[in-house]
Each structure stands twice: as structure tokens, then as C-alpha cells.
Amino acid sequence: MKHEKSQIKAVLGIPLLIVALGSLAFGARADDTPIRLADMAQSLNGIASQVMIDQELDHKYGVDVSYKGYPTLDGLFNAIRGKQVDLGFGGWTGFAQFRAQGYPVVNIFPVGRGATLDVLVPTDSELQSLDDLKGKRVASYAGAAGTATVLLRVMLNDFYGFDPAATGDLQYVGPGIIPALLDSGDVDAGLLFDPLATKAMASGKYRSIGNLGDLYKEKTGDDFLWISLATNDDFARANPEALAGFLKGWVDAVEYVKSHPAVFEAYGKKLGLDQAGIDQLAERVIRDYATTWNDDYINGLKAFAERASRVMDKGFLDELPEEAFSTRYAP
Structure with missing residues (x-):
């Protein structure tokens, strides 16, 4: 013990x-x-x-x-x-x-x-909100059935009118390699959680275009x-x-x-x-x-x-x- x-x-x-x-x-x-x-x-x-x-x-x-x-x-x-x-x-x-x-x-x-679930992009990316993710390559750390992935897909489908999984634009990768994929341009955005999300943003190389917990509350009135x-x-x-x-x-x-x-x-x-x-x-x-x-x-x-x-x-x-x-x- x-x-x-x-x-x-x-x-x-x-x-x-x-x-x-x-x-x-x-x-x-x-x-x-x-x-x-x-x-x-x-x-x-x-x-x-x-x-x-x-x-x-x-x-x-x-x-x-x-x-x-x-x-x-x-x-x-x-x-x-x-x-x-x-x-x-x-x-x-x-x-x-x-x-x-x-x-x-x-x-x-x-x-x-879900207050530490953020969709990150490189600081110099043209993407400004989740609405801009349509047709873009997005990586999720959480796997196909992970709760964070489910939340991302529900948000994009119900409130922005598209599902990146349905179009083949959503991929699932280990959380540690998402910053490298953003750097190389292999993906346009990545869903991360803390402490990795904070570490990425604190580096100055990445910024958030949407906090999923906050956005769900804003859209539905319910706490996720x-x-x-x-x-x-x-x-x-x-x-x-x-x-x-x-x-x-x-x-x-x-x-x-x-x-x-x-x-x-x-x-x-x-x-x-x-x-x-x-x-x-x-x-x-x-x-x-x-x-x-x-x-x-x-x-x-x-x-x-x-x-x-x-x-x-x-x-x-x-x-x-x-x-x-x-x-x-x-x-």
C-alpha cells in the first residue's frame, strides 16, 4: 500500500x-x-x-x-x-x-x-473558429469513441453543419504528436487537453480557436x-x-x-x-x-x-x- x-x-x-x-x-x-x-x-x-x-x-x-x-x-x-x-x-x-x-x-x-479541451492551430493559421474547420484536416487525441471526440463531432455537426469524420477529415493520433503534426502541416487543427494544451499555448506557437466545454455550455445551456x-x-x-x-x-x-x-x-x-x-x-x-x-x-x-x-x-x-x-x- x-x-x-x-x-x-x-x-x-x-x-x-x-x-x-x-x-x-x-x-x-x-x-x-x-x-x-x-x-x-x-x-x-x-x-x-x-x-x-x-x-x-x-x-x-x-x-x-x-x-x-x-x-x-x-x-x-x-x-x-x-x-x-x-x-x-x-x-x-x-x-x-x-x-x-x-x-x-x-x-x-x-x-x-471539459474546460481544458481546446482545438489548437498554429499561431499564424488563418483559422479563427470551429466554423473554419470545414474541409480541414483535424486530429483528435481521444480516439474514435473517446468522450472528447464525441463532443467535437456533436459540436461541429449540430452547431456548424458538418462532421469531419463523415468526410474523412478527422484522424486519431497520440496526444504527444499533435503539435508536431501542426508544425509539419499534416493537420490543420488538433484537439488537445491539459496539461498538453496549456503547454502548447504557453509556448506561443499555438492558439485555441475553441474551448469545447465553454462552447457547449454557450450553445445548449447545459454543463458538459x-x-x-x-x-x-x-x-x-x-x-x-x-x-x-x-x-x-x-x-x-x-x-x-x-x-x-x-x-x-x-x-x-x-x-x-x-x-x-x-x-x-x-x-x-x-x-x-x-x-x-x-x-x-x-x-x-x-x-x-x-x-x-x-x-x-x-x-x-x-x-x-x-x-x-x-x-x-x-x-
Whole structure:
């Protein structure tokens, strides 16, 4: 357990930073419920997860969290639906699709609303808005069925009148090579997420022509959900109090991050960001956090699912089971 908890420090490159800010020292108890938490390696979700562990906010609410980062999205999703972990971060549409396919996973809380999802172009590009992407080559980091890709296609189809996937203009590549593809002219625009989007913009070589989370809110009035927390039915049935405790600790950790921007310093420096870039990263991540989870919010997600099922290939979110969501454990 101690070894697993130490892994996150090495992954995020923020050794002892948050510990140095002071520990609340709630202390572990022998009867605290272990929770195995999974995420993508080097994800920004790890910042609040690190706070929860180092500030012992998990033990404040009777749980003992260990964190593991997976190098690929497939590995992460396989671990979540295969019950190799108890909780995991990921795109809510993916979890809902798994539920429709018979996997007993359930979205139990929002994490990020898409405020760090930007469509980037070179600074000297003639493209100024998403409307200019028609007939242009666009790269997405998120894969064909990733939540960010789904959002991009829905936005372009429903509000700008074209779908780059339908015309063969959308391609899927690893996030790390999108800046190089923009430099070479192999693509005209690329969808990226933080910290890579902030790093790209902070370099001065790239600019955003559209923040997807903000634009979706502007067009529909609904908050989008990009990343959620999901668990499996077996763990939820056996440990409802532990899940409720974890979410209380998570909300506390998010509030800690919001009030202690120093947690971004070492992380940003590891990315090579100057102070302006670090401040930009902190502002975007803090704005991305979502902590409201109720039926009204979920109804907005159902409205998005209807849009997505019309745009995506047959079989994608054609059915959205009620069991794909639960508010039972929300603080």
C-alpha cells in the first residue's frame, strides 16, 4: 500500500510538495476501507488525488485510497470494467456505453466539465473558429469513441453543419504528436487537453480557436461532463459508506487545490512552464472541476447522449440505461 501511494509522487513529479504544505493528520485506522483508484498516468486528476492521500482526507472519512496510473486508456478501462480497481476516472460516455453492453459499471460523480479541451492551430493559421474547420484536416487525441471526440463531432455537426469524420477529415493520433503534426502541416487543427494544451499555448506557437466545454455550455445551456468517477456494482453494494466517504474526501481535496495554487508549481515547472503558464494551467484546471451531481445535471447528459447517438456510428449510446448513473453516494 505504501509503495502504491508513493507511485503517484513519481508520476506527477511533485515529491513531497503537498506534504510540505502541511498535513491534516487524521490518521489511518485499521477499519478504514481500502479503495483502489485508477487513472491515466500523468493525468491532472492526480493532483487532487495526491492532495487527498497526502492530506489524509481519505482517512478523515474512513477510507484508505491507493492510486495507480495506467499508460493507456484501454488499460485503464479494462481495469475498471474488469474490477481490477474499485474506482476510476474516465469519459462518462465510455462508462455509459459499457453499461449498455452489460458491464456493471456506473458513473457516480463528475470530475471535469471539459474546460481544458481546446482545438489548437498554429499561431499564424488563418483559422479563427470551429466554423473554419470545414474541409480541414483535424486530429483528435481521444480516439474514435473517446468522450472528447464525441463532443467535437456533436459540436461541429449540430452547431456548424458538418462532421469531419463523415468526410474523412478527422484522424486519431497520440496526444504527444499533435503539435508536431501542426508544425509539419499534416493537420490543420488538433484537439488537445491539459496539461498538453496549456503547454502548447504557453509556448506561443499555438492558439485555441475553441474551448469545447465553454462552447457547449454557450450553445445548449447545459454543463458538459468530460471526466467522471465510475465504480462497479459489486463494490458499490458491498461498500456504500466507503463510496460516500471517498466522495466527501474528493470534494475536500478539490477545495484544497482551489485554495492552495502552490500545488501547481512543481508540476508546471516539470512541464517547462514559466510562471504565466503555471498560472494559466491552475486557472484552467480549477475552472474545469465539477462537483454538482443531481438529476438535473444527469438530464443534461441524457440530452447530449441523444445528440451523440444521431452523429456517431450505429450502436453508440443508442441505449442509455438508467443504471449508468447513480446519485446515491454524492455528498
